[in-house]
Amino acid sequence: MDSASSRNNLFQTRYQNECRWVNRLMARLMFGQWILGILFALFWTPLTWIGSTSQVHIHVWGAIIAGGALSGFTILWLKTFPDAAHTRHVVAVAQMLWSAMLIHLSGGRIETHFHVFASLAILSSYRDWKTLVTATITIGIDHFIRGVFYPLSVFGVAAETPIRWLEHVSWVLFAVAYLVPSCRRHRSEFKELCDRQTELEIAKHTVDQQVDERTQELVQINQLLRKKTNEAEKLAMVARHTDNAVSITDAQGKIEWSNEGFTRITGYSAEEALGRQILDFLHCSETKPEIVKTMREAFRHGDGCNLELVNRRKNGELYWLATEVRPIKTIRGDLNRFIVIDRDISERKNVELSLAQAEQQLRSIFDNVPGAFYRRYLHRDDKSIFMSRWIERITGYPADEFVVSDASESICHIRRRSHLDFIHPEDDARVRKHIETSIQQRGEFSIEYRIVDKNENIRWVWERGKCVDNCDEDPLIDGTVFDITERIEAEQENQKLHQELLDVSRRAGMAEIATGVLHNVGNILNSVNVSASIIRKQLEDSPIDKLERISGLIDEYEGDFFAFVKDEHRGRLVPEYLRRLKDSMQEGRLDMITEFSDLVSNIDHIKAIISVQQSTAKCSGLVQKLDVHDVFRDAISANKASIQRDKIIINQQIDECVPVFVSDKHRILQILINLIKNAIDSLRESGVPSPTVTVTATCTDEWMILSVGDNGVGIPPERLARIFQHGFTTKKTGYGFGLHSSANAAKEIGGVLTGFSDGVGCGATFELKLPSTEASLNESIDHETICITGERAYE
Amino acid sequence: MIDRLIRFVALPSLLASYLAGVIQLTDYSSRPSAVATNVVWSDVESLVAEVGGDTNVTTILFFYQPGCPCTVASARSLQRACPLLNTPYQIIAFAYLPEDAPADWIDTRTSETLLRISPIKLIDDAQGMIAQSLGITTSGHCLVLAPRRGGIFSGGLTSLRGHEGTGPSLTQFIHSINDASEPLSEWPVFGCSISSTL
Numbered sequence: 001m002d003s004a005s006s007r008n009n010l011f012q013t014r015y016q017n018e019c020r021w022v023n024r025l026m027a028r029l030m031f032g033q034w035i036l037g038i039l040f041a042l043f044w045t046p047l048t049w050i051g052s053t054s055q056v057h058i059h060v061w062g063a064i065i066a067g068g069a070l071s072g073f074t075i076l077w078l079k080t081f082p083d084a085a086h087t088r089h090v091v092a093v094a095q096m097l098w099s100a101m102l103i104h105l106s107g108g109r110i111e112t113h114f115h116v117f118a119s120l121a122i123l124s125s126y127r128d129w130k131t132l133v134t135a136t137i138t139i140g141i142d143h144f145i146r147g148v149f150y151p152l153s154v155f156g157v158a159a160e161t162p163i164r165w166l167e168h169v170s171w172v173l174f175a176v177a178y179l180v181p182s183c184r185r186h187r188s189e190f191k192e193l194c195d196r197q198t199e200l201e202i203a204k205h206t207v208d209q210q211v212d213e214r215t216q217e218l219v220q221i222n223q224l225l226r227k228k229t230n231e232a233e234k235l236a237m238v239a240r241h242t243d244n245a246v247s248i249t250d251a252q253g254k255i256e257w258s259n260e261g262f263t264r265i266t267g268y269s270a271e272e273a274l275g276r277q278i279l280d281f282l283h284c285s286e287t288k289p290e291i292v293k294t295m296r297e298a299f300r301h302g303d304g305c306n307l308e309l310v311n312r313r314k315n316g317e318l319y320w321l322a323t324e325v326r327p328i329k330t331i332r333g334d335l336n337r338f339i340v341i342d343r344d345i346s347e348r349k350n351v352e353l354s355l356a357q358a359e360q361q362l363r364s365i366f367d368n369v370p371g372a373f374y375r376r377y378l379h380r381d382d383k384s385i386f387m388s389r390w391i392e393r394i395t396g397y398p399a400d401e402f403v404v405s406d407a408s409e410s411i412c413h414i415r416r417r418s419h420l421d422f423i424h425p426e427d428d429a430r431v432r433k434h435i436e437t438s439i440q441q442r443g444e445f446s447i448e449y450r451i452v453d454k455n456e457n458i459r460w461v462w463e464r465g466k467c468v469d470n471c472d473e474d475p476l477i478d479g480t481v482f483d484i485t486e487r488i489e490a491e492q493e494n495q496k497l498h499q500e501l502l503d504v505s506r507r508a509g510m511a512e513i514a515t516g517v518l519h520n521v522g523n524i525l526n527s528v529n530v531s532a533s534i535i536r537k538q539l540e541d542s543p544i545d546k547l548e549r550i551s552g553l554i555d556e557y558e559g560d561f562f563a564f565v566k567d568e569h570r571g572r573l574v575p576e577y578l579r580r581l582k583d584s585m586q587e588g589r590l591d592m593i594t595e596f597s598d599l600v601s602n603i604d605h606i607k608a609i610i611s612v613q614q615s616t617a618k619c620s621g622l623v624q625k626l627d628v629h630d631v632f633r634d635a636i637s638a639n640k641a642s643i644q645r646d647k648i649i650i651n652q653q654i655d656e657c658v659p660v661f662v663s664d665k666h667r668i669l670q671i672l673i674n675l676i677k678n679a680i681d682s683l684r685e686s687g688v689p690s691p692t693v694t695v696t697a698t699c700t701d702e703w704m705i706l707s708v709g710d711n712g713v714g715i716p717p718e719r720l721a722r723i724f725q726h727g728f729t730t731k732k733t734g735y736g737f738g739l740h741s742s743a744n745a746a747k748e749i750g751g752v753l754t755g756f757s758d759g760v761g762c763g764a765t766f767e768l769k770l771p772s773t774e775a776s777l778n779e780s781i782d783h784e785t786i787c788i789t790g791e792r793a794y795e
Numbered sequence: 796m797i798d799r800l801i802r803f804v805a806l807p808s809l810l811a812s813y814l815a816g817v818i819q820l821t822d823y824s825s826r827p828s829a830v831a832t833n834v835v836w837s838d839v840e841s842l843v844a845e846v847g848g849d850t851n852v853t854t855i856l857f858f859y860q861p862g863c864p865c866t867v868a869s870a871r872s873l874q875r876a877c878p879l880l881n882t883p884y885q886i887i888a889f890a891y892l893p894e895d896a897p898a899d900w901i902d903t904r905t906s907e908t909l910l911r912i913s914p915i916k917l918i919d920d921a922q923g924m925i926a927q928s929l930g931i932t933t934s935g936h937c938l939v940l941a942p943r944r945g946g947i948f949s950g951g952l953t954s955l956r957g958h959e960g961t962g963p964s965l966t967q968f969i970h971s972i973n974d975a976s977e978p979l980s981e982w983p984v985f986g987c988s989i990s991s992t993l
Contacts, residue, residue: 045864045957046864047862048864048987049863049988050987050988051891051893051988051990052891052893052894054862057864058823059820059864061816062816062820062823065815065816066813066815066817066820067816068812069812069813070809073809073810077806080798080801080802080806097813101817101820104821104824105820107957107959107960108958108960152955156959156960156961157962158954158963
């Protein structure tokens with residue numbers, strides 16, 4: 001924007017503001033005139049009268065309505081078009097109409113005409129001469145019309161001449177003639193003022209811009225200076241407070257400044273070091289001469305160097321020092337001074353030494369553990385970055401041939417071995433797939449496989465490892481490879497032996513089954529023998545010889561047998577004899593029937609035992625509904641001979657709640673017969689005066705318990721734990737098979753066999769618990785070991 | 796919408812109101828209240844004598860309603876004209892006095908103006924009976940009774956309502972008194988009504 005445009009804009013803006021101010025003034029003037037008109041009307045002509053009655057004078061209404069309309073019109077125009085040029089002309093016209101109305105209402109009083117001149121003076125506030133022209137034209141027209149046609153209204157008198165209005169207009173023109181130039185002058189001055197202000201503002205803007213630029217530059221310089229100062233302060237702080245010893249020397253190596261760290265490390269104060277050669281503080285007699293030489297050469301030639309050396313403090317203490325010598329040169333390249341930074345690295349050196357020793361120990365351990373440890377990258381061609389030396393024992397190749405020295409070498413695919421290269425071809429696919437799968441799942445892997453070593457020997461190895469995250473880099477795999485060839489061979493030998501053992505066990509099992517059969521059948525055969533003996537005795541004692549004697553008498557008295565019977569004494573005894581013979585034979589027949597029944601039952605039992613033993617291998621038995629009364633009767637009957645012979649009292653107690661149950665009858669009989677037989681043997685051995693075998697049957701919610709107790713010799717506590725073991729017996733003629741097979745039978749039918757005894761001479765009780773619910777069956781299976789070993793007896 | 800309302804409704808309405816007001820005011824100022832043409836001058840003479848007036852000098856009878864603002868101009872016109880009269884005269888002003896008039900009823904600017912004229916005699920016209928007896932109905936009505944000439948002027952002294960300027964009626968008023976040859980002239984009267992029955 002150029003200067004002229006700026007000036008014009010400023011003038012327009014300020015003149016607009018000025019006009020708005022005058023507009024507000026004129027609006028207030030309009031409002032004031034309206035109020036004054038009303039007040040004048042109320043003062044001069046408040047009422048009009050009709051006799052004694054009055055009403056508001058029309059002048060009051062006129063002042064309110066006409067004056068209000070004129071002022072309202074003007075004010076509204078000012079508000080609607082505040083910045084328009086025609087607004088000023090409307091105001092001029094309205095103000096002149098106010099003058100005309102007031103002149104008319106005052107009856108043309110000459111004093112009222114001054115309102116016109118006052119209005120013109122006020123309108124000149126616009127500094128717009130055209131406004132005055134509009135006002136002049138307006139009042140001129142008014143005076144012309146009223147002066148010619150209604151002179152009393154404007155002049156107050158009847159005009160003597162019709163051009164009197166010209167006189168009034170002339171006076172108005174007189175005033176306007178002065179006001180117009182004045183307006184123009186004021187406007188020119190106003191414009192000139194704006195021009196000067198514009199120039200001043202431009203100048204001020206230019207100066208401000210220059211000041212801003214300079215200020216900005218100063219601020220930047222100040223910031224830079226502050227930044228540099230801060231850096232310098234920080235550097236000074238670092239140099240002053242760092243743990244390192246910092247020394248500044250001149251070009252000849254003489255110390256010019258040293259920090260507190262120097263004193264702390266060397267033991268020499270800054271005052272002691274000032275002016276002395278820095279080299280004097282950087283070596284001792286233990287320092288390697290070549291290092292001292294290197295430092296000396298560096299100072300001599302103005303070169304830098306980094307060295308680690310042994311030095312002594314002021315107090316003679318030996319320490320390790322890392323020193324850095326940096327030459328400082330001028331812009332032209334001339335040596336100016338040296339900065340020497342020393343760092344006490346004794347601790348690090350000690351740690352390095354410890355670390356080296358630890359590494360040596362670790363390597364020794366690795367090398368002596370019978371397995372190869374490795375670490376390799378996941379995706380770098382299976383090459384290892386570490387491999388322990390035991391790999392040579394496994395593969396025949398030294399560990400160095402498996403290890404890439406660094407990552408770049410692994411990337412460059414320099415030919416190195418991998419332990420996976422030795423996998424037996426038949427195992428290769430399986431091993432790689434297993435390892436790959438495990439690594440993809442980020443899990444551990446463990447696999448045994450064969451390798452072909454350097455000498456073409458096939459060896460078994462066991463490799464295990466896991467994937468390790470490597471800080472967002474290529475993951476690592478840590479693993480071990482163990483030679484398990486001997487173990488595999490031993491396992492193979494073991495398997496062979498196991499197979500042989502299985503064969504032997506099978507034969508032993510067959511023998512055990514045979515023994516069981518023989519034992520159980522033998523038990524029953526005793527009863528069979530007893531029954532057979534009884535039958536034989538019955539047959540031997542049969543009165544058939546007596547029948548032969550009767551038959552002889554009949555043959556003897558064949559001709560007159562009836563007379564013999566009737567007349568002779570002997571003959572009369574025959575009928576009685578026959579009757580007794582019949583009774584005797586009938587009794588013997590009943591006994592034989594009973595014995596035959598028992599014999600048949602025992603033979604059935606033998607058949608069942610054989611059948612069960614035959615089905616033992618199939619682990620199944622005959623399951624049927626059983627009444628505990630029948631079971632006890634059969635078991636007792638099987639031992640009937642012994643019971644009778646030893647006059648043993650059988651005490652049978654069966655709870656009413658014991659239900660009919662479902663189980664393998666012959667296994668239960670086998671168990672109960674064994675238990676009753678053992679009880680009888682115990683009673684026989686003890687010789688107690690009233691040997692009693694007590695058989696009971698009770699029932700709980702889960703179990704049905706069949707028990708056989710005696711008051712015989714009892715069982716010592718130390719033997720209770722072994723009574724169910726195969727081959728263990730307390731009887732002189734026993735084989736240690738009965739209780740063992742009974743416990744096994746109990747287990748096979750889901751039951752538990754347990755033994756109790758309070759000690760020697762206190763008798764013993766055995767309980768067969770049979771499950772009455774499925775839960776009990778499961779529990780019995782869980783207590784398999786207990787039921788076999790009889791430990792339940794101690795609980 | 797508001798802008799259009801202002802431009803096309805409010806501003807024209809205000810301008811029209813102003814014009815209507817100006818026209819109404821002009822009409823009000825220019826329209827006379829009444830013209831008394833049936834004055835019985837003998838009754839006037841009797842009245843002058845009755846109120847103690849000198850019948851040998853020119854008598855100016857001025858009927859007014861003290862509260863009428865328009866009559867102030869008539870009183871001032873009379874006051875301005877009196878020095879111009881070259882014959883002896885007397886002024887008798889009849890102030891309309893209603894029945895229940897307050898005590899300061901007559902103390903108005905019109906009465907003050909009239910009292911500044913000398914010689915003048917101010918008479919209360921109770922209920923306007925006197926004016927009514929003469930057929931005077933409008934405040935500011937002026938009658939001039941000259942000896943031997945009888946009535947020479949009847950009407951208002953102002954040319955417009957409340958107009959103080961020198962008008963034809965006032966000029967005629969002076970001429971009628973000063974010039975013995977002037978016949979009776981009658982003028983319209985601009986003022987409030989004296990008679991409550993009008």
